[in-house]
Amino acid sequence: MVTSTTAPPARRPGAENLVRPVGALVDTVLGSRGCLFTFHRVAAPDRWETLPNRNFYLDLAFMDRLLGYLKRTGWSIVTIEEAMRRTRRGTAGDRFVNFSVDDCYRDTFEEVIPLFRRHGVPVTLFVTTGIPDGTLPMCWAGLEDTLLNNDRVVVRGETIAVPTSEAKRAAYDRIAAAWDQDTPELRYAEFCADNGVDADAMDRKHAISWDMLEAVRNDPLVEIGGHTVAHRRISSLSAAEAFAEIDGCRKRLQGRLGVAADHFAFPYGRSGDCGPRDFDIVREAGFKSGATTRKGLVRHGQDVFRLPRVTLGGAQRHLALAELHLTGVSGVAARVLGRV
Template identity: 30%
Template structure:
């Protein structure tokens, strides 16, 4: 089973890379300039120096500061104007302004955003927006993907109930570790109540000497650090819910609370009410019309998904459903950033 999953994953990434390389090498952007629309919003998570790991299931969530620098340079060479995310609705609504824009966003408030990403943005004078989850800042909610990575890295064997009774997980080899991580990921994202599945994963971690909240404490900025970073004139902060829950799986009352409560928390941390919001996960199964309307009702000027797409006039009709393009650790080449900027890969999807 894990060999089949690995093969499928490798084929997917090989296909994506081949598509990006083809666009980059053929300079197809020159033949189809309209595909790039009015620019792009980029998504990032971790920005930190490279590490050599045999097991790195969250590799796509991490880029190096050097690659971030290259990505910014690629945008400049393509003529994109860096702007704050919150300014995009106003800029796109100006019919006399035909410039193309780029906005950089970072999800989850990782400490390395301040340590490694902020200096790069400052060097280039580029605004950036960090999306904050209150539960991470307050150390009351674990980041399950970080917990699952720590578990599968540390353990060679474990017992866990995925819903059909206890199973023995053999994680002695890297491929088995990745297969186990994928099963934990699917379990949290699809099996029953998300709070309960995360709690069960947390219990497994604690039973093996891992503290899920200590992992968050090590990785994520606290309120004081956010307050300090807010002094950077290029820094902006958006809301990212209270608990990083899949909002499409939340009831109506919780949906409202996750939006309003996270906005209040961000205002408390940085002294300014957020105008922007990022949906946790952000894919189609996590963001529907109900959630898009709820973000608008909550007063956010702009909300972003992780569903890829370029900027254009169509965004003005649904300002709480902007798409974003991932700058991720699997494709850290300047020429691939230029391929993404072209917008052509998303026209062919």
């Protein structure tokens, strides 16, 4: 069980019980439903509070509570492979959840997989192969780490004081937004030089390795799928470039780990990031499914190459909000607001 010296955020006890009846109504209408959750990194509650990019991380104690809650309330936690089987069957009353980790970092191996093992349930790893290969610089992790462990940083000749957690978060948002409009890899290399950061050591500190992936490749509670070679936005690429990112990832996983790597998740994954052409490319590359980050439930007859997934961010530490995702309410709201 995950423990921490920091108490979890205050929440209304039992608030999730007020939402759960909506799920019963959904079951009556739909017959079966699945919800695919995705996240990137995890951190213990006391560390989570200090992180400059903390919404990128799930509170590990909340994940522990959520897994326990799902098991107590009759949800099946399954692989993507099993979710596809259940989607085809559409058995009345069937309720299932999948959890997938996108990108995959060292904490996937050190924290996420052990937590899921303790609960006896599977987790899906959508691996960006450039991370264990060391060809994709850990720009955002390196920026965050440097801010977290220093009281000031130098950015393009400007010294920025970051003495508090609030100042570090503000600096991270400002710097990351500027890098995202430019060439992050080049800006990060300049940042490392200006601040005496060993980029290779930073990569080793945060990246998942092939040795780690080899250690779990035969674990029945670990499913391994693809998330491109270099985490590029597929819709922005030519058809040939997109195929190389998608097919190259699958072939690298198969060749290095000897796994089927049958399932794929799009980087970013919203409507502007992947479309019909890209769904077809995933199929052509030999994958059995393609997952987006468009909120919604998985239902009988679902197009398996445009699977909806709900992204869990760090601020989402309430079971009542998880119930809104499980009932599909958050997906409806996202479509109404145009956040797809």
